Amino acid sequence: MINLAVDAVVFGYTSEDGLSVLLIQRKIPPFEGEWALPGGLVKENESLDEAVMRELKEETGVSINYLEQLYTFGEPKRDPRNRVVSVAYYGLVRPDVFHLLADTDALEAAWFNLDELPKLAFDHQNILNLARVRLKGKITYEPIGFELLDKKFPFSELEKLYQTVLDKPIDRRNFKKKIMSYDFLEETTEKQILKGAGRPGNLFKFNEKKYLDLKKKGINIDL
Amino acid sequence: MINLAVDAVVFGYTSEDGLSVLLIQRKIPPFEGEWALPGGLVKENESLDEAVMRELKEETGVSINYLEQLYTFGEPKRDPRNRVVSVAYYGLVRPDVFHLLADTDALEAAWFNLDELPKLAFDHQNILNLARVRLKGKITYEPIGFELLDKKFPFSELEKLYQTVLDKPIDRRNFKKKIMSYDFLEETTEKQILKGAGRPGNLFKFNEKKYLDLKKKGINIDL
DNA sequence: CCAAAAGTGTTGGTAGTACACCCATGA
């Protein structure tokens, strides 16, 4: 008898704190009290996509519908008790729009900065690592930002987002040239309201139609 | 109770017949007598990779160990009887090195040219379509050919392989320039033995070390 | 006036694309 589960790697991005990941503290054995990816067993009559959204909602209160399938992990001993095969999903959201609410099998749900992670239960560190790689890959051929930034934002916010996810510095001028050539950003006349010193930047917004078009067609941001 | 299965999309390539796919004719319901991808239920104590190799061997006699995970299909109604979630794998081989031998749940095993496919059981046509897309993608960032061509082969064979998998014409000169720049091919002094008219080409061989290096590092054949 | 962040162009190199004619062979 093989049990089928789903796990969700939900990355959060804010310009202040960079990348984080949503974890839960397990209420039940195995690994009781330890931190793990949200997830759980698939029910008889739901699809995998439905299962992962449901578990995420149940355990963390986070409700999103654009997770992507990452990989299926099926080593016989990955769960110390029973055989559990897990279909992992991943996604990237802005944490501040959710109110976390641990429930069902979770004692607590919290965002952890990627460089301050606790030890994770099961093989969840592997899953997270793979998700990290895939996320990096993904943003080089698909635009991101629309769901992660404010309606209007200074250009530097988009730049910071790419630098954070790719985890390397980017030349400001070349990046702007490239992004602008895809023509999915519109410059507004408004200016950034500053917190601290520095010249305030113009605010930009996404042209939603062109942005979604390019999500389908694909772009190429090799940096 | 959810059953867990694996399915294999094994593509075959020959320069004469192009791309084909390995199918089996089902011996048991559902879809008895129809053609389907080789695959079957995962056993309690084997990994997913082991399961897919085993099923492939059992049903078709084909023994390979370099399939890659493709995607996991889990719609509740994809199997008309029970709930079956299937982890699909894919790979590309040369058909002529295998002796097909249908066994266990298969009445017959056979290679089908991609444009002469029978109607497939379950959602296997979807799985195949996705595998086709992924295969195309894959050869643009990983060299192929070593396992598919003879030890020594005329350059046109490699060209034909790429044209077949990508399903579009390629400029011979540009392709050669690009491939040669990666430096994993060595030109020999031998010449092709002809079948029919035409100027015989020089034979090439892979530099296995450099080839495997590039498999890891990745290349970029955007054509 | 100093520190912080935004804005802005040019140049050189590299890689990609388009393109056509001659050569060696078998029939």
Place this chain on the structure above:
DNA sequence: TCATGGGTGTACTACCAACACTTTTGG
């Protein structure tokens, strides 16, 4: 001698990478 397939080079373009100084603001 014709048909078949192999072999080869150039020129144009587009993209990418590297790079530094000026402007606006807050403190």
